Amino acid sequence: MSDVTGKAWDSKLFRRVLAYSLPHKKLLFTGLTMTVILALLSSLRPYIIGMMVGSFVNLGLKDDLLYWTLLIVLMLVMESLGQFFFSYRANELGQFVIKDLRVELFNHITKLRLKYFDQHPIGMLVTRAISDIETVAEIFSQGILIILGDLLKLTAVLSVMFFMNWELTLVVLIPIPLLLFSTNVFKKVIKRSFQEVRNQVSILNSFVQEHITGMNIVQIFSREKEEARLFREINYKHKKAHIKSIMAYSIFFPVVENLSAISIALLILFSIYKIGDADANFIEISGDMTAFILYVHMLFRPIRMLADRFNTLQMGMVGSSRVFKVLDTEDNIVQKGNLEPNVFSGEISFKDVTFAYKEGYPILNNISFDIKEGQTLAIVGATGSGKTSIINLFCRFYEYQSGQILLDNNDLRNYSISNLRSKIAVVLQDVFLYSDTVLNNITLGDPAISLEKVKEAAKIIGAESFIENLPGKYDFDVRERGGVLSTGQRQLLSFMRSYVYNPDILILDEATSSIDTETEELIQSAIKKITKGRTSIIIAHRLSTIKNADQILVLDKGRVAEMGTHKELLSKKNIYSKLYEIQFVE
Numbered sequence: 001m002s003d004v005t006g007k008a009w010d011s012k013l014f015r016r017v018l019a020y021s022l023p024h025k026k027l028l029f030t031g032l033t034m035t036v037i038l039a040l041l042s043s044l045r046p047y048i049i050g051m052m053v054g055s056f057v058n059l060g061l062k063d064d065l066l067y068w069t070l071l072i073v074l075m076l077v078m079e080s081l082g083q084f085f086f087s088y089r090a091n092e093l094g095q096f097v098i099k100d101l102r103v104e105l106f107n108h109i110t111k112l113r114l115k116y117f118d119q120h121p122i123g124m125l126v127t128r129a130i131s132d133i134e135t136v137a138e139i140f141s142q143g144i145l146i147i148l149g150d151l152l153k154l155t156a157v158l159s160v161m162f163f164m165n166w167e168l169t170l171v172v173l174i175p176i177p178l179l180l181f182s183t184n185v186f187k188k189v190i191k192r193s194f195q196e197v198r199n200q201v202s203i204l205n206s207f208v209q210e211h212i213t214g215m216n217i218v219q220i221f222s223r224e225k226e227e228a229r230l231f232r233e234i235n236y237k238h239k240k241a242h243i244k245s246i247m248a249y250s251i252f253f254p255v256v257e258n259l260s261a262i263s264i265a266l267l268i269l270f271s272i273y274k275i276g277d278a279d280a281n282f283i284e285i286s287g288d289m290t291a292f293i294l295y296v297h298m299l300f301r302p303i304r305m306l307a308d309r310f311n312t313l314q315m316g317m318v319g320s321s322r323v324f325k326v327l328d329t330e331d332n333i334v335q336k337g338n339l340e341p342n343v344f345s346g347e348i349s350f351k352d353v354t355f356a357y358k359e360g361y362p363i364l365n366n367i368s369f370d371i372k373e374g375q376t377l378a379i380v381g382a383t384g385s386g387k388t389s390i391i392n393l394f395c396r397f398y399e400y401q402s403g404q405i406l407l408d409n410n411d412l413r414n415y416s417i418s419n420l421r422s423k424i425a426v427v428l429q430d431v432f433l434y435s436d437t438v439l440n441n442i443t444l445g446d447p448a449i450s451l452e453k454v455k456e457a458a459k460i461i462g463a464e465s466f467i468e469n470l471p472g473k474y475d476f477d478v479r480e481r482g483g484v485l486s487t488g489q490r491q492l493l494s495f496m497r498s499y500v501y502n503p504d505i506l507i508l509d510e511a512t513s514s515i516d517t518e519t520e521e522l523i524q525s526a527i528k529k530i531t532k533g534r535t536s537i538i539i540a541h542r543l544s545t546i547k548n549a550d551q552i553l554v555l556d557k558g559r560v561a562e563m564g565t566h567k568e569l570l571s572k573k574n575i576y577s578k579l580y581e582i583q584f585v586e
Helices: 011-019 022-057 062-110 114-119 122-164 166-172 176-213 215-220 224-275 282-327 387-394 417-422 438-443 451-461 464-468 487-500 517-531 566-572 575-585
Strands: 348-358 361-371 376-381 402-407 424-428 505-509 535-539 551-556 559-564
Touching: 011 122, 011 282, 022 062, 022 122, 022 282, 062 122, 062 282, 122 166, 122 176, 122 282, 166 224, 166 282, 176 215, 176 224, 176 282, 215 224, 224 282, 348 387, 361 387, 361 402, 361 551, 361 559, 376 387, 376 575, 387 505, 387 535, 417 424, 424 487, 438 451, 438 487, 451 464, 451 487, 451 517, 487 517, 505 517, 517 535, 551 566, 551 575, 559 566, 559 575, 566 575
Parallel strands: 376 535, 376 551, 424 505, 505 535
Antiparallel strands: 348 361, 348 402, 551 559
């Protein structure tokens, strides 16, 4: 995807943006029609006023003057209504376009691999989905339609001016080359400043998002003053970028006003000179001069605004290029499989699987193991040994480089991703809860899951007591990320979420590592119930949670160090035995 920041214009990108207006062609056609009508109406008004001054005022034709005055008023009313209708439709078109684009962008982001989010700040993606897309709306509301209208108005005004008096027109146009030069300089300066503003907005959003999310770290380590200093620096750069654009406007607009005044002065001087000519028609010249003074304002204002319009259009293109850069990112799991079984038996095999998050730095090396239907496999090992990576590969959050993963004797890649994930429930150590009710966080808004089923899950998991004591019970709002609940309570809700979805395969990723002993006992009881009869994978640091597993896989530096039951591994006096001694003997 080419970026319009690198060159003056990208017609391919413009056509791509314009294509989003085609589903709303009625709005686009209405805007174009109103543009033509407004250009014609506005260009005729000064001509009629000139006729009134030249023919009626000087000759004292009061009845005709009243008639033409009423006509001018009628034209002004029509222009006002037309301008309102045009502005409303143009903005409506812009909002429809960004609505479609934002939905497409969000859907695309949800399909990206987790690796993409590891490498791109969340604040940057928020900027793309919110701020940058807003600039795309201005392509239609403040860009192409208004630019087209201004160009049509300029064409109509110049045509009428040459028709009325070509000599006066040439005199009026004398300052235009200087105006065009000033406009071009302004356009370049404002473009650079706007680009800097957009970059600073993205940096600012990323900083604020990261630090609000990690506010506990900021406060725990007393980083308030230091982070405030960093924020002031970023905010200063953001302000400085805006000041550059303000300076450009402050210089450019007075220059345009002065050039407009020069044009009118030349018009008056030339008219006075012509009036001194014995053959000149005073009435005709006075009428033309009146009309031309109005035309000068109509001529300079669009040219002055065109620079601003083009920069608005350009910034919309810059914003759209950034949005399309995300849309064109193909960092998603390749969906080639179409198998969609109703139920998985849960027989899993890893055969010589090798995986690296970054090329050249393998996390898993030739991993092989089997899980039979209905069995529980526990995975243990030191931090960084590759435990969570196995889960990420099985859920197809990442793609492995070599080897094969089988599920029910079929290659994992042959399954539909949505079908695969719908039958797997994952309980993570860091539980994510939405700012919503307890009920909605458990059901995730699925209407097929009834309140009775949720209450049944609460009894089985052991969460009924604490939920019933909450204000509003199942309608209690847990706030952002479940901040008003304890770690153990959030974990219990996560177990309930997995239970009500009745998965064929259950994965517990260190789900009991951050909870107290009392809550662990509740969860231990729940684990026995929800793992019964279904294939389960449990990753745990606390070996007390996995003693009853059918098989225990011990990882060491990305390789299978040993595998067996709890008793078998203890008898080997190897890695597992040492881990057990550390936790229980000492």
